[in-house]
Structure formats: C-alpha cells, structure tokens
Amino acid sequence: MDILAKPQNDDDPVFRVALRQSEIRYRRLFEAAHDGVLILDCVSRKITDANPFMSQLLGYRHEELLGKELWEIGLLKDEQASQAAFRELQNNGHVRYEDLPLESKSGEKREVEVVANRYDEDGTQVVQCNVRDITERKKIEDALRSSEERFRTLFELGPSAVYACDARGVIRDFNQRATELWGRTPARGDDSERFCGSMKMFRPDGSFMPHDQCPMAEVVSGELAEVNDEEVVVERPDGSRVTAVVNIRPLKNEHGEVTGAINCAYDITERKQVEEHQRFLMGELAHRGGNLLAVIQSIVSRSLAGTKPLAEERNTLIRRLQALARSQSALMSKGFQGAPLAEIVRLEFEAFTDRVTAKGPDVMLNSRAAQTFALLLHELATNATKYGALSLPDKGEVDIHWSIDGEAEEARFKFQWQERDGPPVVVPARKGFGSLLLDRLASQDFGAQPTIAFAPGGLSYSIDASLPTMTAGSERTNLLRSTDYART
The missing domain is CATH 3.30.565.10 (Histidine kinase-like ATPase, C-terminal domain)
Structure with a gap:
C-alpha cells in the first residue's frame, strides 16, 4: 500500500498499520546498513541518532554519540570546520567529502567518504550524514598506484625496448628504449601507428616485411599464441638498420579474448x-x-x-x-x-x-x-x-x-x-x-x-x-x- 498516494486520516487503522510497517522497514535498513548513518539537528548541529555501524566504526556506544557534534567524534577537524559544513548545507542542501581522515575512540586511523543532506521532518530541519568507510579501498588504490609506479619505473629503466598494442594493433604505450630502437617517437593511440613504431621492417634474410605481417600482428590477430626470440630487422628514418630479438605475449580479458599484446625487444646488432x-x-x-x-x-x-x-x-x-x-x-x-x-x-x-x-x-x-x-x-x-x-x-x-x-x-x-x-x-x-x-x-x-x-x-x-x-x-x-x- 502506498501511504503517500493520497491524504490519510491519522485515526485510520489501515494507515497506522502501513505507517508502522514503513517505519519498521526504515529502521531495519538503518540498523543493518554497512555504512554509518548519523542524524543531526540542523540548528544545534548535535547528533540525535546513529546506527550500529557508526558505533562499530568509531568505537563509541550509541549513547556516547548522542548529543555530540561531528568534530567531537573526529569526523571534522574542529568546531570551525563543523560550522562551515553546516553553512554549506544551509545554502546548498547537501555537502560531500570525498576523502576525510577519521580517528576512532581508540586512536585507529580510518579514511571515510561523507555525504550529508538536509531535509524537512515534520517542519523541522534535520541533517542525515552517510559515512562510508573507504580505508580498505584506499589501501588497494595506494597499492595499485605503488605497483603501477614500480611497473612504470621498470618499464622506463629496463634495458629492453617495450611497447604495447591494443586489439587493433594500435600502439598505446612504449618506453624510451623503444624510441631509440625505432629512431623515432610515434604518436600514442594514432590509428596509423600499428604493430610497430619503426619506419620499415625486414626479415633476417633481407626480404621486406609489411607491418601487418610482423610478429606483433600475428599475435594480436591470434594467428600465433606468442613469439619467442624471433629476429627482425628494423630500419630507422635515417636509413640505418638494426637487428632485434622480439618476445611477444598477448593480453587477454576474463573471457580469454585477446585485448592486445606486449612486445619486449632488444638490440643485437652489435652481437x-x-x-x-x-x-x-x-x-x-x-x-x-x-x-x-x-x-x-x-x-x-x-x-x-x-x-x-x-x-x-x-x-x-x-x-x-x-x-x-x-x-x-x-x-x-x-x-x-x-x-x-x-x-x-x-x-x-x-x-x-x-x-x-x-x-x-x-x-x-x-x-x-x-x-x-x-x-x-x-x-x-x-x-x-x-x-x-x-x-x-x-x-x-x-x-x-x-x-x-x-x-x-x-x-x-x-x-x-x-x-x-x-x-x-x-x-x-x-x-x-x-x-x-x-x-x-x-x-x-x-x-x-x-x-x-x-x-x-x-x-x-x-x-x-x-x-x-x-x-x-x-x-x-x-x-x-x-x-x-x-x-x-
């Protein structure tokens, strides 16, 4: 039954039952939510209600949270910051913090995301704060960022030329060694730069090798599963030629479909x-x-x-x-x-x-x-x-x-x-x-x-x-x- 569909009499038993059921559903959501929920008085800025997850996150009992302002439980820096947040709520009706440091009662450091909305409750302005613990997500993001940084450092400092193509063979990334091998710097993501950044390619016997027939093209197309220690001859813009050994591995998605490939090549001209x-x-x-x-x-x-x-x-x-x-x-x-x-x-x-x-x-x-x-x-x-x-x-x-x-x-x-x-x-x-x-x-x-x-x-x-x-x-x-x- 939709209790908002039309005005109801408070004495109507059906209405009272529907209202009670709605309150029970809200309370269940409130109590079972895995995000923290705080209800605050818009005037006093004090907490009037908090769900169990909030107590779990901060280490305060429910009764300890009631009557406190956000800065007193470590959610905002100080009372001045709390006042500024409420002014923004008064002006805009909502405020969002993407990354706030939070310290629990025991001193544990957490990272949280806060979304606060102001709304009317029977003529009274209240504020609901939804607090999401993003500590683990931040750890994963930091670990991923650190891993990417290590990979990028290895990518740039490694002795081999390394470059990656997408499923169409378009060059998406390459390191400095690759530009030295090619004698040029191709444009990343340019549809005309496919399979290899060199001007021309030749087979070890000296015969011309079109780019769409090179080892990278064969791996991207699925014609070859991978390439191991194959020799190719690369011609640079100045006409000089170098011999390189290439090793190519495909990149695949969760369905096993080829989404690109990585080529690791090293110059063996001197050898x-x-x-x-x-x-x-x-x-x-x-x-x-x-x-x-x-x-x-x-x-x-x-x-x-x-x-x-x-x-x-x-x-x-x-x-x-x-x-x-x-x-x-x-x-x-x-x-x-x-x-x-x-x-x-x-x-x-x-x-x-x-x-x-x-x-x-x-x-x-x-x-x-x-x-x-x-x-x-x-x-x-x-x-x-x-x-x-x-x-x-x-x-x-x-x-x-x-x-x-x-x-x-x-x-x-x-x-x-x-x-x-x-x-x-x-x-x-x-x-x-x-x-x-x-x-x-x-x-x-x-x-x-x-x-x-x-x-x-x-x-x-x-x-x-x-x-x-x-x-x-x-x-x-x-x-x-x-x-x-x-x-x-």
Missing part, C-alpha cells in the same frame, strides 16, 4: 657484428694458416739452398722467420685487417733506436703488403748490420722516410731507405734470397719496380707505388704465396 667478425676471423685464420705454412716452406727452402755453412744459414733462417712473426703480430693487433707501417718499422729496429731515424705519415698497409714490407725491412736491416751503415760499432746511421703524394685513386706511396757513414759500399757479386725479396717480390706485391743504388756514400732503396694497392681496405687481401719465392 651480430661480433659474430660476423668472428666468422671472418675464423675464415681468415684458416686462409692465413695454409698460406703462412707455404710461405715458411719457401723461406726455409731458399734460405738453406746456398753454399754457406749450415750454422750461418740457420741463423739467417731464424731471423727471417722472426721478421715474419713480427708482421703477424702487427696484423693480429688490428684484427688481421692490416698493420701500421710505423709499427712494422718500430718492431724491426727496436735495438737500433739511436742510429735509425724513421719518419712518415700514418699508413695502414693491407695484410699482404704488411707481410712483404716486414720481410723487406728485415733484409735491409740484415744487410746494413752485416755489411752496411749499422755494421760499425760506433758510427753509421740509417734514415727511413715515407710519404704520400696525391689523393684518392691517384695517390702514390713513396718509401726511401738511405744509409750513411758506413763502410765503403761493395756491389754484391751474386744475388741471393735477400736480393730476390728486395727486387722481384716488392715489384709483384707493390706493382712498382723498386730502385736499389749501391752509391759510395751508402746504399739506398726506394719504392714509388700506388697507395690504394698497398693500404688496407674492406676486402680481404691474399697473403704471400709460395710461388712468389719460386726460382727464376
């Missing part, structure tokens, strides 16, 4: 370069090992082919092999890509630093030129030590000078060896293996005929060759071959 360099070195070592043995065989056979005593020939052989070893040491220090000419000279003349002057610009000889040059210098040094400027104990000097004339493909490499203040120069009666090195091998490897002059003032040796023929380049150069030492 790939190291692996490629290692493969190059292994191939180079295998190549050099075979050729070097052939060179040694030829040096041995030619060094021991003369008529000199075996002990003398053995010493000569050892010194030539040591010169060859020095060239390999210089090459190894540069990853077999080449060797600095100055380093080859230094290694050969460490024992004659006060009598040998060497000057010239930085020149990186390729592997074959470096090896040949080391042998040439050794033969010149050996000749100077036995017969030339370095054979005398207290005088005699050697000047070594090299220079570069011209530029690019026209550049010339000029080398000059000049002895002075040594014993009288004698033209050799026969040509041995050393002469073969100084003449024929230099001509073959440098593409230029050297000039040897047995002048009275001291032996001189010069080379005028094409610089590109001798310097280190991107292509691997061959070593000396055993056929270069063949008899004529």
